[in-house]
Amino acid sequence: MTRDDYGxxxxxxxxxxxxxxxxxxxxRVKIRMDTPSGVKDSISAWIKFSVQAPGxxxxxGIxxxxxxEEKYVFQHPQPKRPESLRIYESHIGMSSPISIAFGGSGHVKVISIFFLSEHSYMNSIVVAI
Known part of the structure; x- marks a missing residue:
């Protein structure tokens, strides 16, 4: 392994x-590094797919x-892009005294939920409404 100028x-x-x-x-892929602070096992932050085994x-990292021939082929055309986009963003782990109901308002088209970690196994979830 080599380390670039940015670490x-x-x-x-x-x-x-x-x-x-x-x-x-x-x-399954993991990285094991022997560092000055000890051995570290992790998955790459750039891995495309990760799973958590039951228990x-x-x-x-997968x-x-x-x-x-095994790649997914979309069955339907991509939906037309809306003229405007309304986004509500939530960060898991943060709290707020304000509760917002999303159902049927017609104004919110996307709910974006971000976990407080920048690792691929703490995936962000985006739900389109």
Whole structure:
């Protein structure tokens, strides 16, 4: 692994001789680093998919690169973009004495919920109304 000028670590894994990925699709991936403060296990902040196994606390990074024939193909055209967008943003872990009802108001089109961590296994949830 190498560390760039901004402190970001990276590693390049070339494809196998047959052209297949060095990491098979669906593999669990974690990074183990031996640092001055001790050994650290984590998943990449740039992982595309993560899951939490039943009964386990930590999340597992999943390498997601399915073959073309297994990739999802959308069945319907993308909906037309609305002329204007109304957004309500909520940060989990913060509280407010104000309660807002969203149902049927017609004004709120998106509710964006952000967790207070910048890790891929603390996913942001966006719900379109």
């Amino acid at each position: 970001v670590w990276e590693i390049f894994l070339p494809n196998n001789a047959d052209g297949s990925s060095a990491i098979p699709h669906g593999s 386990e606390i930590p999340f597992n 390498y997601y690169d399915p073959p073309e």
